[in-house]
Amino acid sequence: MSLGSYCFRKSLWVFHFGGASCNNCDIEILDCLTSRYDIERFGMQLVGTIRHADVLLVSGSINRKCRARLLKVYNQAPKPILVVAFGACGCTGGIFAEGNVFGGPVDTIIPVDAYIPGCPPKPEAILAGIVKLLNK
Amino acid sequence: MSKKTVIPIGPYHPLQEEPELFKLYCEGEIVRDIEWETGYNHRGIEKINESKTFDQVFFVVERICGICSTSHPFAYANAMEEVGRVEVPDRAKFIRTIIGELERIHSHLLWLGLAGHFLGYNTVFMWAWKYREMILDIFEKTTGNRNNYAMFRIGGVRRDIPNIHISDVKKMLDAIKPKLNLLLGAVMDDPVIHARTKKVGILTKEDIIDYGAVGPTARASGIAIDVRHDDPYAAYPLVDWKVITSDGCDVYAKTEVRLLEMLESVSIIDQCLDKMSHTKEGSIYNPVKEIPAGFGFGRAEAPRGEVFHFVKTDGSNSPARHKVRAPSYVNIATFKKSCIGQTISDATIILAAVDPCYCCTERMAFAYDYYSGKQIMNGLDLIRISQQKTKELKMKM
Structure with a gap:
C-alpha cells in the first residue's frame, strides 16, 4: 500500500477554497452537507483550516488577485493532499476565462488530481467524483 | 489611543x-x-459582455451570482426590451414571475439556514436547507436545472411550462407552505431568538435613507421600497400582493420580513400559475430581428434588493457598454x-x-x-x- 492510499483510507476532511466564483458551486458543496445528501455519513466534512485537510477543493475561476493566495494555501497543506478542481470555472476557467483579470486555470497553478465538471455540478456528481478519486 | x-x-x-x-x-x-x-x-464581467452577442450575455449575467441567477437576467432583459421596444407575451411574463419568486423563496431559506447556524440553531440550518431542496425540485421540473436556469431571452422566455405540469407544480408548492409556516412559528415563538436578535444591529429609517440601502434591509426599517411595486415589471401588476415591511429596525425585523415574504411569494406563484393556464400554450416569446442603437435601463427586485442594469447599444449585435449594480454593494455600507x-x-x-x-x-x-x-x-x-x-x-x- 502506497503512502498516498494509506493516508486516504478513512474519513476525508475537505478544505474549500472559493476563488472568484459565482457561489453556485459553493452552495452545492454546502448542500452536500445537509440532510438530503448528507456527505458526513461517509466521514467527509468541511474543516476550518487547510492544515487539517486531506482534500483541497477549489471552486470558481482564479483571478490575478487570488492566484498567489491559492498557491500559498497549497504550500501550507500537509502532503500528501488531493486537489479537486470543482465546476467548469475550476476546471478550465469556464465563461470567465476570457476576462481581463483571469489568472489561469487551477491546473496551471497547482497539480490537480481530479476534475468535477458542471455549472454547477450536482451533489450526485460530487459524490461520484470523490468515489472515482478514491478508487484511482 | x-x-x-x-x-x-x-x-x-x-x-x-x-x-x-x-x-x-x-x-x-x-x-x-x-x-x-x-x-x-473581480472577474471583468462587464468587459466580457462587450465581446458577447446580446443572447450570450444572458448566460454571463446569470453567473454574476449563483443565488440571484434570475434577478440579473431579469434586469438585463428589462433593459434590452427598453432599448428594442419589445413587447413580451403574457405567458412569458407569468413564467418570468414564477421563476423570480421561486428564486426569492430559495434564497431566503438559504439565508434563514445560515442565520440559524450562526446563532447556534443547527436544526434550523438543516431544516431550512431540506425544505430548500423542494424548491430546487420545482426548478428542476420546470427549467431542467437546479441553479442556473437559462430561462430568459429578449422578448420572452426560452422554455414553456406546459399546462399539464401546472397541477404538479401546484402540488409541490402546497407541500412547501406548511413547512414555511412551521419555520415562521419556530422563529416567532422562540424566546432565545427574540433575545438574540431584538434591539441588535439597529438601522433607523434615517440611516437607511442616508446609506441608500435596498431590499429587505430597508423594508425591515419601515421603508416600503420594492421595485416590483414602485416600477412594476413582468406580471407583478397583474397579481395581488403586498410589500412586506416591519418597523423593528433590528435583526429580528429582517428575519420577520424575509419569512413573510416567502409566504407572499408562494401566493404570487399560485396566482401566476392560475392565470397562466388561461393563456395560449407555446406563445412564449416575440422574435426580435435587431436591436437599434440607444440605451436602456432595467431594474428587478432580487432577494436582496434592487438589481440595476444599464446597456448601451450601437446597432451591432453586442452591447457597447454594460453596467451592473448589485444590491449587496449598497447594503454592505x-x-x-x-x-x-x-x-x-x-x-x-x-x-x-x-x-x-x-x-x-x-x-x-x-x-x-x-x-x-x-x-x-x-x-x-x-x-x-x-x-x-x-x-x-x-x-x-
Missing part, C-alpha cells in the same frame, strides 16, 4: 456575491469601527451604522442579517492582537462565541 484589537474577516466569502475583507476594530468585546475592502471577486457599539458575538449575526452570506467566518477569519500580531482566535471561534451566548441565554430562561 486606547488598545484596539483588529479582527480581519475575509477576504474570501464563498457564499457571497462579492468577497470582501472586513476589519473589525474592537476594544475588548465592543466593536468600535469597521472597514471593508471589495474587489477580490450600512455595517458602519449597525455594527459599531455592538459586541463581537453579535457582529456575526448583524453582518449576516444583510444577507451577504457570512459563511467565510467558518474558515477565513482570524483575530490578531493589534500590537503583537499574535493570532487569538479564528472564524470557528467567532461562531463558537455566538453559539455560546445563545446557550447561556437558554440556561437563564
